[in-house]
Amino acid sequence: MNKLKFCISLREKGLSKNEIVKELTKHGFEESELDYYLKKSDEIYLNQLLNNKPKVVKKKTSRTFKSLILIASLVLLISVLMGYATIGLIGLFLFWSLIKFSSYR
Numbered sequence: 001m002n003k004l005k006f007c008i009s010l011r012e013k014g015l016s017k018n019e020i021v022k023e024l025t026k027h028g029f030e031e032s033e034l035d036y037y038l039k040k041s042d043e044i045y046l047n048q049l050l051n052n053k054p055k056v057v058k059k060k061t062s063r064t065f066k067s068l069i070l071i072a073s074l075v076l077l078i079s080v081l082m083g084y085a086t087i088g089l090i091g092l093f094l095f096w097s098l099i100k101f102s103s104y105r
Contacts, residue, residue, distance in 0.1 A: 003029065007041035008048075065102065069095050 006027065010020045017038065024034055076091040 003033070003037060004040055004044070007037045008045055011041050011045040066099060069099050069102075073099075 007020065007024065010023055015023070020038065021034060024037065029037065073092055073095040076095065080089060080092070
């Protein structure tokens with residue numbers, strides 16, 4: 001196994017510096033090689049962590065769709081105030097749930 005890959009695999013296991021030094025000396029690393037491989041494995045491991053972040057894709061909902069839903073909910077709110085309480089409340093619930101689901105997906 002490549003020495004550098006072995007040192008990186010120890011980093012991925014979550015070992016501390018002292019534990020990594022013990023493992024490296026067990027596997028026959030010389031004292032002069034230890035600092036080099038520790039520094040290089042740090043650099044490569046951190047670069048791997050930074051470059052392999054999962055990318056979050058955000059979906060944008062159309063502005064016109066939200067506007068139409070909000071206008072319709074305003075009309076239904078006015079109808080609630082005019083006396084059509086059950087129809088207005090059910091409609092408001094449906095439209096506001098549409099806005100909620102379109103905003104957080």
